[in-house]
Structures are given as structure tokens and as C-alpha cells.
Amino acid sequence: MKIPLVDLKAQHDSIKSEIDNAIRSVIESTQFILGPVVEAFESEMAAYCQTKFATGVASGTDALQLALLASNIQPGDEVITTPFTFIATAEAITQCGAVPVFVDIDPRTYNIDPTKIEIRITERTKAILPVHLYGQPVDMDPILQLAKNYNLKVIEDCAQALGTKYKGKKTGSLGDAGCLSFFPSKVLGAYGDGGMVVTNDPEIAEKVAMLRNHGCRQKYYHLMPGFNSRLDELQAAILRVKLKHLNDWIELRRHKASFYSQLFNQIDGIQPPYVAPDSYHIFNYYTIRLEKSKSNRDKTQEYLHAQGIATAIYYPLSLHLQQVYKSLGYKPGDFPESEQAHEEVLSLPMYPELGDDKIEAIARAIKSSGLRSQ
Ligand SMILES: Cc1ncc(COP(=O)(O)O)c(C=O)c1O
Numbered sequence: 001m002k003i004p005l006v007d008l009k010a011q012h013d014s015i016k017s018e019i020d021n022a023i024r025s026v027i028e029s030t031q032f033i034l035g036p037v038v039e040a041f042e043s044e045m046a047a048y049c050q051t052k053f054a055t056g057v058a059s060g061t062d063a064l065q066l067a068l069l070a071s072n073i074q075p076g077d078e079v080i081t082t083p084f085t086f087i088a089t090a091e092a093i094t095q096c097g098a099v100p101v102f103v104d105i106d107p108r109t110y111n112i113d114p115t116k117i118e119i120r121i122t123e124r125t126k127a128i129l130p131v132h133l134y135g136q137p138v139d140m141d142p143i144l145q146l147a148k149n150y151n152l153k154v155i156e157d158c159a160q161a162l163g164t165k166y167k168g169k170k171t172g173s174l175g176d177a178g179c180l181s182f183f184p185s186k187v188l189g190a191y192g193d194g195g196m197v198v199t200n201d202p203e204i205a206e207k208v209a210m211l212r213n214h215g216c217r218q219k220y221y222h223l224m225p226g227f228n229s230r231l232d233e234l235q236a237a238i239l240r241v242k243l244k245h246l247n248d249w250i251e252l253r254r255h256k257a258s259f260y261s262q263l264f265n266q267i268d269g270i271q272p273p274y275v276a277p278d279s280y281h282i283f284n285y286y287t288i289r290l291e292k293s294k295s296n297r298d299k300t301q302e303y304l305h306a307q308g309i310a311t312a313i314y315y316p317l318s319l320h321l322q323q324v325y326k327s328l329g330y331k332p333g334d335f336p337e338s339e340q341a342h343e344e345v346l347s348l349p350m351y352p353e354l355g356d357d358k359i360e361a362i363a364r365a366i367k368s369s370g371l372r373s374q
Contacts (some may be wrong), residue, residue, distance in 0.1 A: 001309040003349050003358050005183045010353040011153065011249075015241055022237040032233050041236040042196075044243055045180075050160075050173040051198040053205035056231030057212045060159040060181025063195035064092030066178040066229065068127065070197075070207035071153040073098050077126040081157075082112040083319040084338040085131045089157050090319050093129065099328070101125070102320045104335040108274040108347070110134065110287075113337070114142035121146070127153040132161030132171050134314070134347075135187070135253075135284040136275065140166050140174045147175070155179065158198075162188050165252045165280035172198045177208075182231075182239060187253070187284050188246055189233040252352035253283040259356055260286055260348065263363035269296075270366065285314060286350040288366075294343035301346060301368035309362055312347045 012019065038056050046054040057063050073079060075097025081089055083102040090100040101120050106113040128147060130138040138156075143194050147154045154175030158164070162180055164171040172178020182194035188315065197208045207224075210217055212223060215226030261272035271289035275281045290297040301311050318338045320330035332339065348362055 001358070001361060003354075003362065004309060005068075005310040005312055005347070005349050006351045007353055008184060008189070011090060011351070013176070014353070015245065018241045019238055022241050023234060025083045026233045026237045028264040029224065029233075034230055036234045037233045037240065038187055038231055038236040041231075041240050041243070044240065045196060046198060048170075048243065048246075049178065049180075049198040052200045053202065053271065054196055054198045055205055055208045055212065056236060057195045057197060057208070058229040058231065059193045060157075060179060060183060060186075060195040061088040061092060062196045062227070062229040063159075063181070064088060064129075064157060065095050065180075066208045066211045066227070067155050067179050067197045067199075067204065068092055068096045068098070068129075069211055070204045071127060071155060071176055073126055073153075075125065078122060078124040079127045079129050079155075080112075080117055080120055080125060081129040081130050082133075082338070083321075083335050084110055084315070084341060085157070085294075086159070086315060087319065087322070088159070089129060089131055090325070096334060098126070099124075100319070100325070102335060102338075105341065106343060107337045109136050109138075109276055110341055111136065111138040112143075113153070114139050114146070114216065114249045117143065117146055121150055121152075125150065125152060127155055128175075129155050129157060130175075131159075132164050134273070134287050135161050135282040136273070137161065137164050137166035137171050137279050139276065140171075144174065153177075159183070159186065159195075159283040161282065162186065163246060163280075164280045167278045168280075173200065176201055179205050183233065187189070187250060187282055188242055189238060191234055191238050194231045194235045194239065196231065222324060246363035249352040250282045253350060254281070255354075256354050256356075256359060257281070257283040257286050257352060259359050263360065264288060266365075267363070267367050283350055285312075285347045287314065287345050287347045289341070289344045290346060291344065297344055297346055300369045304362070304365055305363050309365055310349060313342075313345060316346050318342050
């Protein structure tokens with residue numbers, strides 16, 4: 001039996017005729033860039049994310065960079081974030097000329113530990129960039145309080161957390177801006193790249209709208225240096241179709257996750273994902289922790305691959321130890337929780353169409369791989 005990490009084909013098959021119609025209608029309109037479909041999708045997404053504004057851009061990475069620029073992050077400013085994330089989070093900071101300042105994670109949620117942030121705030125700190133990793137919300141209240149006390153912006157990386165809720169509120173609506181990714185493997189995946197900035201701040205929304213389109217409000221009149229970073233009409237048409245199914249898909253993911261966790265609770269040495277109180281986790285990824293060692297995790301992964309079960313390590317190396325950030329001067333041991341988590345996490349197949357029989361087979365395989373490595 002082959003079990004993929006995500007099954008985009010199964011999802012496409014379930015909505016094929018709706019997608020075909022949506023694509024055909026854009027092609028027949030011949031309006032491909034910044035037209036009525038993007039506009040309609042933006043207002044649907046603002047409503048979905050409980051924000052006043054939503055602006056489509058070319059990727060989640062661009063969403064982060066444009067949101068930071070629109071929040072007046074300047075060269076030399078410091079932005080506090082987590083080292084346990086995809087490179088795009090820190091890359092967006094660096095591409096603004098600002099400096100990522102890392103803070104270790106809470107080992108239960110893998111998200112930035114709010115109790116360790118204040119000590120890293122300096123006169124140059126201008127923003128905090130929490131990442132709602134795997135679909136679990138960051139503990140935002142203490143971060144929002146710190147931001148208030150020190151007059152900092154909060155830009156949420158919601159690339160893995162569309163639909164996630166913290167204390168009943170959607171992530172992306174909690175800070176100054178939220179950044180979404182429509183990378184195909186995300187809960188709302190485009191058929192290519194795409195991203196979005198959601199915000200309640202009219203100034204940030206307007207700046208992002210200008211930045212994504214060469215810095216202009218009116219065509220050919222440029223007010224600031226900008227980018228070509230637009231979400232196109234074809235992607236917006238596809239995403240509008242998928243948005244209608246999103247809540248159902250998220251509920252299915254949550255059901256799969258609780259079935260997995262029920263099985264893993266009976267296997268020694270496997271930590272299923274912890275879900276914090278007040279969290280509505282959307283399980284963009286279902287990530288377990290293999291408690292013993294990196295070699296145990298790696299052997300389990302090899303064993304599963306040999307059985308036809310795809311897995312992934314999000315992510316193998318903490319950002320503070322990446323070659324690209326060597327000049328920042330971090331060293332092994334600086335963020336022990338993050339470093340240990342990188343050695344022990346393993347993400348398993350997760351998609352709304354994943355059958356319970358497959359989940360049982362995966363749990364069985366993990367159980368036997370554990371026995372094998374002892
Ligand atoms: C946490 C995180 N931030 C940012 C991004 C960047 O999004 P994109 O791939 O759409 O540029 C991703 C997605 O890959 C992500 O997982």
C-alpha cells in the first residue's frame with residue numbers, strides 16, 4: 001500500500017467540474033491580472049479571516065515581506081521570531097534589510113515561547129513575527145501585551161494556519177497583519193503559488209496593495225518602490241471554489257488527527273501533537289515526536305518509506321544554525337528546545353481524504369518500527 005503525504009489528486013477529483021468551470025470562465029473573460037475574481041476572493045477571505053481587508057499577493061513569502069514593509073520595518077530594525085519554522089519567515093525579515101532575532105520555542109506546541117521574548121527586546125526591536133506552526137495557534141495574549149508595552153508591530157505568519165483559532169478568534173486577525181500561503185500543500189492550496197495579507201489596519205492594507213503592484217495606486221503613477229507580486233485571476237478562481245469546502249476539509253483533518261492520536265496514545269515513545277487549551281488546531285500537518293533520539297526518528301522514517309508510507313521532517317535544521325545566517329553569530333546550544341525538536345519530529349500523511357484504514361496501517365507500521373529499533 002502506498003500512502004502519500006498529501007493527496008492533491010483525490011481533492012481535485014472531488015471538485016473537478018467546479019474547478020473546470022471556474023478556470024474556463026476566467027479564460028473566456030481574458031482578464032488575468034487584478035480583476036473581479038481576485039477582488040471577490042479578497043472580500044470572501046476577509047470575511048473568513050474576520051478582518052476588514054485581504055490583499056492577494058504572489059506567495060506566502062511575499063505576503064510576509066510586504067506586510068513587514070507596509071508596517072514600516074526598515075533596514076537595521078530587529079524582528080523577533082522563532083528559529084523553528086520554514087526559512088521564508090526569516091527570509092522575509094532579511095529581505096527588508098532587517099535582522100531576525102530568534103527566541104526558543106515551547107517544546108509542547110513547537111511555537112515561539114512568549115515567556116522568553118521580553119529579554120530579547122532592544123531599542124531596535126520593531127516587530128514580533130509569531131508563526132502558528134503546523135496549524136496550532138501561538139499563545140498570542142502575552143505577545144500582544146508585550147507589543148502594546150513596547151510599541152511593536154505583530155505580524156502573524158499564518159502560512160500553515162488558515163482557519164486556526166485562538167480563544168475563538170481567527171489567526172491573522174489578532175496582530176497588525178496576518179500572512180497566508182496558498183502553496184499547493186496548504187489547507188487552501190492553489191494550483192501554483194499564491195499568498196495573501198489580511199489586516200484590520202487600512203494603512204497596511206493600502207500599502208500592501210501598492211507594494212504588490214509596482215508601488216502605484218493609479219496605473220503608471222508610482223508612489224513608492226514596489227514589486228510585481230499579484231495573485232492572478234486563475235488562482236483566485238480556483239481558490240474561491242476550494243474556499244467553499246474549507247471548513248468541511250478542516251473538520252475532516254481534525255477528525256483524522258484525533259483518530260491518529262487515539263492510536264498513538266497506546267504506543268510508548270510516541271508523542272502525538274499536544275493541543276493547547278483555547279486552540280482550534282487545523283492540522284495543516286500532523287506531527288509526532290519520537291522521544292528517544294534522532295537516529296530513532298530517522299530509522300522510523302526509513303522503515304515507513306520502505307513500507308510505502310511518505311513522511312516529512314518539518315524542518316531538519318533550526319534557522320539559527322543555517323549557513324545563510326552564520327553572520328548572525330548563533331551557535332549550537334543557543335535554542336535547545338528548537339534544536340531537540342528538529343531531531344525528533346516526524347510529520348505523517350494528512351489530508352481530508354485520508355482513510356481510517358490507512359491511519360491504522362501507519363500506526364501499526366510505526367509500532368513495529370519501534371520494536372525493530374530497540
Ligand atoms: C511557516 C511558513 N511561512 C512561510 C511560508 C511561505 O509560503 P510560500 O511557500 O507560499 O511562499 C511557508 C510555506 O511554505 C510556511 O510554511
